[in-house]
Amino acid sequence: MGAMSKTKGKVGEREVAALLKKYGFEARRGQQYAGGGDSPDVVHSMDGFHIEVKRSETFALYDALAQANGDKEPEEDALVFHRRNNRPWVVVMEAEAFLKLMTEFVYSTSSIPRE
Numbered sequence: 001m002g003a004m005s006k007t008k009g010k011v012g013e014r015e016v017a018a019l020l021k022k023y024g025f026e027a028r029r030g031q032q033y034a035g036g037g038d039s040p041d042v043v044h045s046m047d048g049f050h051i052e053v054k055r056s057e058t059f060a061l062y063d064a065l066a067q068a069n070g071d072k073e074p075e076e077d078a079l080v081f082h083r084r085n086n087r088p089w090v091v092v093m094e095a096e097a098f099l100k101l102m103t104e105f106v107y108s109t110s111s112i113p114r115e
Contacts, residue, residue, distance in 0.1 A: 005056075012055025013041045016081045019089060020044050040071065042081075050076040057084050061092060077101070 013029040020027035026045035041053040050072030054064050059082050068078035077097040083089045 008055050009053070012081075012083065013053045015055070015083070016051065016053050016089065017042050017044070019081075020046070048076055049079050052078065052080045054080060054082045056082075059084075065092065065094065 010029070013031075017027040017029055020042070028043050030040040030043045040050060042051045044051060050068055052064055052068035052071065061080075064080045064082070065078060068080050072078050077093060077100075080092040081089055082092060
């Protein structure tokens, strides 16, 4: 990986940490504090999620998800934050994890009983 690409990755990790902070979560870039290659991209207060950050013009969706799934703890769901130049951040996650999350949200905010 070239120096420019590494720099772009670091900037992306800081951007995602700032985005999480904007919504009230604690967050910071992971590797700058832990120092190891196995450190998460972003250390955060969203329990149950592992974040992988991809700040690039090209995006290999399944490769990014595989990396996030390989790095996460068994009880976590993998989230991939991706952004190209001049575009907003997007989040990618597996459909089963998304639907589990939505089910928990809908039934925790609704008076409709689960069937």
